[in-house]
Amino acid sequence: MHTFKKKDQQGILTVKVSKEEWEQAVETVYQQNKTKFKVEGFRAGKAPRRVVEQHYGDQVFFEDAFDAVVNAAFSSFLAENKKIVPASHPHADIKSFTVEEGLVAELKFDLMPEFELPDLTTISAKKGEAVVTDEQVEAELEATKASRARYVEEDKTAENGDFAIIDFVGTVDGVKFDGGEAKDYRLELGSHTFIEGFEDQVVGMNKGEERDINVTFPANYPAENLAGKPAVFHITLNKVEKKVLPEIDDKFVSDTTEFETVEEFKNSIKENLQKMAEERVERDYEVALLDEIAEKANITLGDAMIEHELLHMVEDFEHRLSHQGMTLEGYLQYLGKTVEEFKAERKSDAEKNIKTRLVLQRIISENKISVTEEEMDKEIALYASKYQMNGEDFKKAMSPNDYAFFQNNVIMTKVLDLIKAKANKQ
Structure with missing residues (x-):
């Protein structure tokens, strides 16, 4: 018999295991592990359970039996209550236990936040303007000089x-x-x-x-x-x-680039800068749209979700540091910070990451956004062409993770296109 209640963003499941259910769980654990126990006078796996318990202690099977009954109860509860979606693994505490009465345990876990998406036509984020200045072009020319110094x-x-x-x-x-x-x-x-x-x-x-x-x-x-x-x-x-530093003149340009004159070279630089500026403005616009949707959705996050995201962010940062020959400990020592201070500085980013994922998942689900095989082939072929590779050959060499990466790219493009099409309509 189990009882469940909600408290803020947390689910609390009380699990009651009868004497008979507990005995069965212990017996199952014994049968699964009996060959691991060595008892003098018995061949491996032949010592009776009571002898193993006498030799290794009454609690020898307790931890595994406890995990088994708690996990089974939690899985059964979720199967029967599909609207309850956990956002973290449960933390189990023993409330009472006796051989005669059985077990009572309390499982606490964060719940996936409940929220409603705002009407996407009310989203009012505006796209900025992609501007390239003469100063930026000159800075690129100076960088070219430095590279040829x-x-x-x-x-x-x-x-x-x-x-x-x-x-x-x-x-x-x-x-x-x-x-x-x-x-x-x-x-x-x-x-x-x-x-x-x-x-x-x-x-x-x-x-x-x-x-x-x-x-x-x-x-x-x-x-x-x-x-x-x-x-x-x-x-x-x-x-x-x-x-x-070299002088940037027509001779320098014709000798070192595909262009003939300084003017052609400058125009090429400006075109490339313009393209990068437009891509940056588009990315910023997409972020602004998602930020506004997440804000209007009024999502309340549980502590466990935030902590899990922070741990993931720290691990990712630590991995990137390792490629630079540095450790997180050394990096933080250089900054004069602790891990907890480092995490605290990134808490708002962690919350933003989670909320963005949640609204994206909801938009994808509600709009039944999926990817066709033709769309995947087109995406893969486009990527392969950048490396002068045949799309079909590239696809055959892909791992499941590679396939998921391209699939996610297509889905993200489709969901962002949908948001852009609906935004700023009021």
């Missing part, structure tokens, strides 16, 4: 603004450390890319000169074994260079 050696004393080509070996307490050694490293003096004080001590050196540079790693340095410690870098200045 030459470095010319100069016979002079190193000073800020120069590029020092150095060999260095760093030690802490007389011991070398990972990442503390390099040959012919190009360092822009005055750029503050190295530890504070390092570049200042290179200024004034001449070609071929050697010097010991004394610095102290910051207390919040990501590498914990170096944080706050004094270090000595023995450096050799191999040469001093200056950066020479």
Whole structure:
């Protein structure tokens, strides 16, 4: 016999297990696991249950039996009450238990929020304007210059603004450390890319000169074994260079690009910037539409849903840090933050993520949005063509996860098109 009640965004299911049901659960666990228990005088799996309990303790089967009856009760309850949708795994507490009376347990779990979608024609988010300025075009030209820069050696004393080509070996307490050694490293003096004080001590050196540079790693340095410690870098200045930028003229353009004149090159840059600006404006518009829908839906989230999303966000961030050779612990130490502070800063983003998913799922469900095989083939062929691949060959090589990725892309395009078609109609 089970009883259920709702409290805020939480479901509370009281599970009552009779003496007979409990006995059956324990016996089932014993039968499933009896070969794992070694009892002197018995072959594996042949020791009677009472002997195993005497040897290993009366509670030897309790945990598995408890999990079995609770999970069975929860599954049965959900099967009989399909309108109740859990948003988290249940947390079970024992309220009472005796061999004579059986078990009473209380299961608490977050409920999927109940909400109504707003009328999509009332959504009033506006699309911004994609604007490209002359300054942006010039910035791209400067970036092109920088990418084609030459470095010319100069016979002079190193000073800020120069590029020092150095060999260095760093030690802490007389011991070398990972990442503390390099040959012919190009360092822009005055750029503050190295530890504070390092570049200042290179200024004034001449070609071929050697010097010991004394610095102290910051207390919040990501590498914990170096944080706050004094270090000595023995450096050799191999040469001093200056950066020479090319002149952007017709000859430069024709020699280095597919265009013949500076004007053609600028127009191409502007077209690309315009395309990127339009894509960015479109993405921002889609986000604004979904934000407004979620806000008008008045969704109340349970703590467990938010915490689960936060944990997922932290794990994802930790994974991305690992590709940069960093740990979350080291990163947070560098920022001077705890994991809880890090999560607290992202709580609003976690809530937004959940609400956006919920309204999207509801719109998809209510409008019966699906994907046809033809739509999938078109999406896959479009993607494959970007890599000069045949669509059918690409499709055959796809994994189930790849297929789900493209399927989700098509669904998202269709649902966003639907929202855009209905929005701003009042």
